[in-house]
Amino acid sequence: MKLAVIGTGYVGLVSGVCFSDLGNDVTCVDKLSEKIELLQRGEVPIYEPGLKELIEKNTEAGRLRFTTDLTAAVQHADIVILAVGTPSLPNGEANLTYIMGAAREIALSINGPKVIMTKSTVPVGTNEKIENEFRQFSLHPVSIASVPEFLREGSAVRDTMNPDRIIIGTTSDKARQMIEELHRPLTDQILFTDVRSAEMIKYASNAFLATKISFINEIANICEKVGADVTLVAEGMGHDKRIGSSFLKAGIGYGGSCFPKDTQALIQIAGHVDYEFKLLKSVVEVNRDQRFNVIRKLETILDDLSGKTIAIWGLAFKPETDDVRDSPAFEIITSLLQRGAVVKAYDPIATDNFRQNLEHAKVKYCHSAKDAAQNADALCVLTEWKEFRNISPTEIQAWLARPNLIDGRNIYTEEELENTGLVYYSVGRPNMNNGVKEQTPQLSF
Missing domain, CATH: 3.40.50.720 (NAD(P)-binding Rossmann-like Domain)
Incomplete structure (x- = not known):
């Protein structure tokens, strides 16, 4: 397939490179000319094991290219992948300025029917706003889908090529068929949902993992006072299939680009519908104090x-x-x-x-x-x-x-x-x- 990936951060760059390694024709787009020039020279702006080698391999094979020309990339593509950043605003909400700006630019550029696949982490209802941008600014029909990513920094290439599951949220038969075909070489664990459920799955998954981390850190603090060993406690808990052993490692708390941002955003999402997410607020508080x-x-x-x-x-x-x-x-x-x-x-x-x-x-x-x-x-x-x-x-x-x-x-x-x-x-x-x-x-x- 012909793909245009808009945004070359962790998600966009790793996704685009891995899709090219599956044999697809991929153009990665970014507004930052210095980043694109870096990638065109074969250099990588982030440290991610295995990524540089895949970039070199697929660039040489002619399946992967980098550009600042969004219009040309979009017009060449069958599927346009939105992987633009959604950083936190001061109140914890996701900043949608960049993704909505990209959606409008794509809408003004497309030259025929396209599938628009959102991999950016966005609040529930965002893809409907994106669809409205296309209705307002595009002369051509588009099919919208939410396909959240679940990669981990430090193992992003491995996670992309060996996913636990793929979530495809769409009401479009065309988008469903094309995106399923794109991901089928990676796994047969593909779940189809409506768009809003797909958007929520991403936030719910990260919030739950953050909760496990804060929980085991609270257990660790109690262990220090009662004379128990948290590593043995976590091992004993992890053997229970209902709990599992992952994310039960005590330490100084989580950080990074996903858990802090997504927990705060989900608290805000709940607040906008007059629901106080008390548990998640406590998770965030515990994590900060643990440091x-x-x-x-x-x-x-x-x-x-x-x-x-x-x-x-x-x-x-x-x-x-x-x-x-x-x-x-x-x-x-x-x-x-x-x-x-x-x-x-x-x-x-x-x-x-x-x-x-x-x-x-x-x-x-x-x-x-x-x-x-x-x-x-x-x-x-x-x-x-x-x-x-x-x-x-x-x-x-x-x-x-x-x-x-x-x-x-x-x-x-x-x-x-x-x-x-x-x-x-x-x-x-x-x-x-x-x-x-x-x-x-x-x-x-």
């Missing part, structure tokens, strides 16, 4: 943080990506700076992106994990990069001025910490905390 457990544990060990040097390992919101959007590191480092600490920070990939958003005289951005930890009063692990897992606690202790380690992602085991003198704090594993311990209360019934 500050790192600060609380540092203060338990060091008391006054003023003048102390704190090493930070990990600035991306998760490993295998350079995305720092809503990374817990922002609030943690900002809180440290407010307390007068000096911060030394390192990330294998995301340092430049992070520094563009937080440039401060008391933050030293380092070129290695060792450089960051050297002579620090404490080290905080905020992202579970494999590089950090491969550094032994013995090495960490030798680098630090004072042997304090806050493991916000539970990457170290009891065996690895044995025979070290580290004052160690993890999340929800009180048996491993060998610093100033809270006394486990005696429970009676």
